[in-house]
Amino acid sequence: MTLLPAGPVRPAPCTGPSGSGTSAHVTAAGSAAQGTTRSAVWVCGALVLLLWPLLVGWPAPASGASPGWAWPVSPRPAVERRFEAPAKRWLPGHRGVDLHAPPGTPVRAPQAGVVSFSGMVVDREVLTVDHGEGHLSSFEPVTAVVHRGERVARGQVVATVADPGHGPGGSAVHWGVREDGEYVNPVQFVADLRPSVLLPLPGGG
Template sequence: MTGRSSRLYGLALAGCCVAVILAAPSAAAAPASTVRFAEAPPPAASGAGSWLWPVSAAPAVIRQFEAPATRYAAGHRGIDLTAPGGTPVVAPADGLVSFSGTVVDRPVLSITYPGGLVSSIEPVIGTVAEGDQVLAGTVIGSVASGGHCSDSCAHFGVRLHGEYVNPLALLESLQRAVLLPLEG
């Protein structure tokens, strides 16, 4: 390249970088109120408290839901449940299989439900296909290996209108807290 074409190339590259930076949304610049992670879906829209556990009757929760501070921050966007490889996985509620396949290095199964809810369970080798209607309690696959936990757990995540929520708020066997008045 000549000196002039090299300078023009450099200016064009710098201009593109500035355009990309200005066009990209900035989580740091966004007001805190625009970045939210709901702890629990609204009961009326979600059927909160009516879902089944996706593995066994009430597995141990190995790792809890940890809402990240911002959309792109570290966190744990679901719960990890005890489930050895081969454990049957059931649909937690009536829905439509929206994905069954591999994501990066692990098999994932996602189900879409009325009201804007989507669940994902991994690692799961699905016995259902994308587009299949499933009923709560129907076996949809089995726990496989891969993912971020050992070969003895399944990760269960739920999104409400694209925002991650705590799946425990949807499960039927979870006892709700009851606040009692102070005495005396």
């Protein structure tokens, strides 16, 4: 007669040649799962970066404008006052940017176009260049070196900053851009204003 052992019957551990049981298999499975998780996180991060403009509705750096706009003052100037869109068209705001540029600094066309206006407005000289596709750049106060109706190339000197210049210190030029009749932030045509998105590094670094 065969006697059965008392208590529940426990299966023998699955051991390999070294007798270490299933620990080697568990470790390998865990490493594989961790690698898969890291890869998934990296892929998700890349998709977020690619889809971010669509998810938040962020405009392109130069919405509707011809590519290749350049800063009108060289080298790249400091922005003494930023663009401040008014809540309503008739309310106060800052419809452009003030670029640091002492009197006498050359002002260049940020994009090719045709001079549509050059003359005095109240007590200062204003120059406007029509870039086409509904985009116009205006500069003040300046002393123009081009005339109305003249075609200008991107980067061509079109004026110099008047003396005194714009702003409290008289050391800036005001640059305004209209898009289909509405004032927009000029910086969006020369710099990428979209927010940065940090991606996880492959391997979890």
